[in-house]
Amino acid sequence: MLEELPDSLKQLDAEVDRLIAEAGSVDDLRQAESQLTGKKGSLGKLLASLGKLPPDHRAAAGKQINLAKKRITDRFAAARAGLE
Numbered sequence: 185m186l187e188e189l190p191d192s193l194k195q196l197d198a199e200v201d202r203l204i205a206e207a208g209s210v211d212d213l214r215q216a217e218s219q220l221t222g223k224k225g226s227l228g229k230l231l232a233s234l235g236k237l238p239p240d241h242r243a244a245a246g247k248q249i250n251l252a253k254k255r256i257t258d259r260f261a262a263a264r265a266g267l268e
Contacts, residue, residue, distance in 0.1 A: 189230070189245055193252045196226050200256055204263045213267065217260040227253055 203216035221227045230249050234242050 189248055192226075192230060193248065196220065196230075196252060196256070199226065200259055204259065207263065207267075210264050210267050213260055213264050217257065220256060221253060227256065 200220065203220070204213065207213045207216055219225050223232075227249065231246075234246055234249070237245055
């Protein structure tokens with residue numbers, strides 16, 4: 185999983201771009217963000233998969249995922265501000 189993580193995060197970034205571009209309202213953006221960052225979303229699934237990693241790799245992978253989550257929430261916040 186650790187080797188695949190950068191590709192997964194790039195795909196997630198592309199999905200964020202698409203969802204933000206398609207959103208027509210603040211509610212659309214909130215729903216899209218929730219779909220990505222919630223427990224059942226793409227990011228939530230990545231976080232849940234950390235337990236499958238060897239203990240010595242969990243910290244590095246967790247840090248990458250948390251940085252991606254921060255980046256995603258910031259992008260959605262900026263997009264919401266643009267629509268409000």
